[in-house]
Amino acid sequence: MASVKEIKVPNIGDFGDVDVIEVLAKPGDRINAEDSLITLESDKATMEVPSPEGGIVKDVLVKVGDKVSEGIPILTLETAPAAGSEQQQPVSEPAARRASAEQAEAEPEPEPDPEVEREPEAEQPAQPSAQMHNLASDDHPITAPIQTQQRRLAHASPSARRFARELGVKLYLVKGTGPKGRITRENIQGFVKRTFDSGTVAGDSAKAPEGIPRVEIPDFSQFGEIERRELSRIQKLSGAHLHKCWLNVPHVTQFDEADITQLEQFRQSMKDEAERRGARLTLLAFMIKACVAALKEYPHFNSSLSAEGDALFLKRYYHIGVAVDTRAGLMVPVIREADKKGLFELAAALAALSQKARDGKLSPTDLQGGCFSISSLGGIGGTAFTPIVNSPEVAILGVSRAVMKPLWQDGEFVPRLMLPLSLSYDHRVIDGAQAARFIRFLSQALEDLRRLLL
Numbered sequence: 001m002a003s004v005k006e007i008k009v010p011n012i013g014d015f016g017d018v019d020v021i022e023v024l025a026k027p028g029d030r031i032n033a034e035d036s037l038i039t040l041e042s043d044k045a046t047m048e049v050p051s052p053e054g055g056i057v058k059d060v061l062v063k064v065g066d067k068v069s070e071g072i073p074i075l076t077l078e079t080a081p082a083a084g085s086e087q088q089q090p091v092s093e094p095a096a097r098r099a100s101a102e103q104a105e106a107e108p109e110p111e112p113d114p115e116v117e118r119e120p121e122a123e124q125p126a127q128p129s130a131q132m133h134n135l136a137s138d139d140h141p142i143t144a145p146i147q148t149q150q151r152r153l154a155h156a157s158p159s160a161r162r163f164a165r166e167l168g169v170k171l172y173l174v175k176g177t178g179p180k181g182r183i184t185r186e187n188i189q190g191f192v193k194r195t196f197d198s199g200t201v202a203g204d205s206a207k208a209p210e211g212i213p214r215v216e217i218p219d220f221s222q223f224g225e226i227e228r229r230e231l232s233r234i235q236k237l238s239g240a241h242l243h244k245c246w247l248n249v250p251h252v253t254q255f256d257e258a259d260i261t262q263l264e265q266f267r268q269s270m271k272d273e274a275e276r277r278g279a280r281l282t283l284l285a286f287m288i289k290a291c292v293a294a295l296k297e298y299p300h301f302n303s304s305l306s307a308e309g310d311a312l313f314l315k316r317y318y319h320i321g322v323a324v325d326t327r328a329g330l331m332v333p334v335i336r337e338a339d340k341k342g343l344f345e346l347a348a349a350l351a352a353l354s355q356k357a358r359d360g361k362l363s364p365t366d367l368q369g370g371c372f373s374i375s376s377l378g379g380i381g382g383t384a385f386t387p388i389v390n391s392p393e394v395a396i397l398g399v400s401r402a403v404m405k406p407l408w409q410d411g412e413f414v415p416r417l418m419l420p421l422s423l424s425y426d427h428r429v430i431d432g433a434q435a436a437r438f439i440r441f442l443s444q445a446l447e448d449l450r451r452l453l454l
Contacts, residue, residue, distance in 0.1 A: 002078050004058055007037065007051060009072045013364030015042045016159035017067040017184055024048075025075060029057045037074050038062060041233060047363055055079035067178065069157065156183035164188050166307070189240070234329035245391040250427040253386040253398075254435040258443035260402060261417045266449065279347040283419075284322065284376055287399060288346050290445040292318050292339045293452050295372055298438045302371050304392040305429055312429065321370035321390065322350065324357040331357045332390060334370045378402060378419075387424045394429045397442075398422035419446065 012018060022039035025031060036048040055077040062074055156164070156171055163185050164171050174191045176183035220226045231239070260283070267281055274281035295302040295318060303312045318339040321332040333353040338346065356362050375387045376399040387398040400420040406413040423439045430438075445451045 002055075002080055005053075005055075005077050005079055006073045007075050007077050009049060009068050009070050009074060010052075011070055012040070012042075012047070013368060015364045016069040016157045017178070018042050018069065020062050020064055020066045020068055023060060023062065023064055025051075025057050025060060027057050027059060031055065031057060031077075038068075040068065042364055042367075047361070049074065051077070053077070053079055067184065155181060160185055160188065167192055232328045234326075234331070238330055242388050245388050249389045249391055251386070251389060251424055252427045252432065252435065253422055253424045254432070254439050255384055256421045256423075256439045256443050258419045258421060258446040259407070259416050260419045260446050263446055263449060264402070264417055274344060274347065277344050277348075279344045280351060281343065281347050282350065283378065283402075284350055284374070284399075285343050285346040286446065286449070287374055287376070287397070288320050288322075288335065288338050288350075289343060289452060290442055291320060291372060291374065291397060293445055294438055294442045296339075297441055298434060300430055300434065301395045301425070301438055303394055303429065305394065305426065309428065315371050317369075317371065319369045319371050321373035321393075322353070323373065323375040324354050326358045326360075328360060331362065331367070332370065332373055333357050333362055333366045334368065336369065372396070374399065384420050384422050386422060389424050389426055391426075395423060395425040395435075395438075398424065 018040045019042075020038055021041045024036050024038060031037075031051055032054040033052065034050045035054075037051050038049050040047050040049060058076040058078050060075045062068060062072070068074075155176060160183055161171065164174070164183075167188065169188055169191060171183055171188075174183050174187050176187055178184045178187070263286060264283075267283065267286065270281055299314055300312070302318065303314045305312060317337065319334045319336045320338045321334045324331050324333060333356070335341070335346065335349050335353065341349065353362070353366060356366065370390065370393060372393060373387075373390045373396040375396060377385065378399050378401045380401070382400045383403075384400055385398050387396045389396050398421070400422070402417050402419040404415050405418045407416040407418075421439055421443065423435055423442075425435050
């Protein structure tokens with residue numbers, strides 16, 4: 001006889017509390033294996049969750065607007081019995097309920113952070129030092145009223161706790177609006193925004209310097225006709241991430257030009273072979289190859305700074321992020337193990353990831369683990385720009401449009417195809433001399449591809 005199974009959210013990487021933006025099945029629907037059940041939207045992409053098997057939908061357990069993580073039930077599905085299983089005794093409903101209850105008891109609520117454990121009411125918080133983060137202070141005007149109350153336990157997912165630690169936010173100060181009062185990323189972001197909007201920092205508010213002042217926006221309608229258009233979710237999230245990177249990373253940009261005359265001649269000569277292999281050989285594939293070589297030569301560029309700022313995490317893998325312009329906003333999918341791929345493989349991987357990004361089909365793993373990013377505007381134009389480091393990476397390469405220029409060689413001017421390069425880097429990790437050597441090595445590798453064989 002048929003059995004009823006609970007279909008749950010599968011492994012979606014490190015992402016938690018992902019928004020449900022579309023429910024594609026309803027009770028009574030007959031679905032097949034791999035049919036999409038719901039659509040999720042993470043910080044950077046949307047993804048569809050397929051059904052692992054076919055059957056008839058009995059109950060849908062999620063709705064649009066819910067936040068789900070791995071293991072959350074999506075729906076119950078009545079499935080046909082497998083061949084040869086007619087003799088198998090069905091599980092009684094009371095037994096199923098008992099098993100479900102036992103499973104629920106075996107999965108306790110995540111332990112709260114030590115930072116947010118309940119503290120005695122009479123205990124007075126220590127006076128914050130000048131080095132403490134503003135939002136972590138109990139003397140902040142936004143958080144001061146809470147001092148008179150007993151600190152409460154905060155319920156939040158591991159990803160929300162990690163996000164709060166990164167921003168220096170004490171979770172017991174944040175009011176949760178999720179199920180059963182759970183604190184979400186949006187609650188933490190709202191708390192930070194309200195805190196900065198107050199214009200003060202921890203300590204004596206009368207003597208404290210102002211925070212980042214807001215730009216006052218006038219009523220533009222008084223000057224003429226206007227239209228308000230909301231940013232996409234991806235634009236909002238990527239904008240907040242870039243703002244955080246810009247505020248936390250001391251940026252410096254080093255510029256250079258690479259003579260790619262011979263490289264372009266070689267690329268053109270390989271176009272037919274690339275087409276036979278089903279790939280489109282672009283300049284970006286060569287850029288990735290050269291960047292991997294430069295990262296191996298200068299390993300500090302393939303690192304991340306610890307949260308305390310006192311150590312480096314040197315990476316022994318080479319995953320290269322490539323910025324892709326989409327209608328929904330900027331995305332940076334990652335080509336994994338770029339050091340183990342040839343030019344044609346890199347070209348094929350680039351094409352596949354770029355198309356997935358434009359279709360909004362990137363998975364969480366497509367966006368994770370980058371070591372170094374490349375932002376290429378050569379197809380649009382421009383002479384140079386200053387890209388923002390995609391923290392926790394420590395450097396990013398900007399590529400502009402190649403132009404033919406006269407170059408003085410052997411007593412005469414000769415036409416050469418020159419490629420402008422812009423290398424932005426975290427000055428806490430990399431100094432100017434290192435950056436100049438890195439971009440010069442990169443330029444020489446592009447000027448003579450034989451260097452990549454050394």
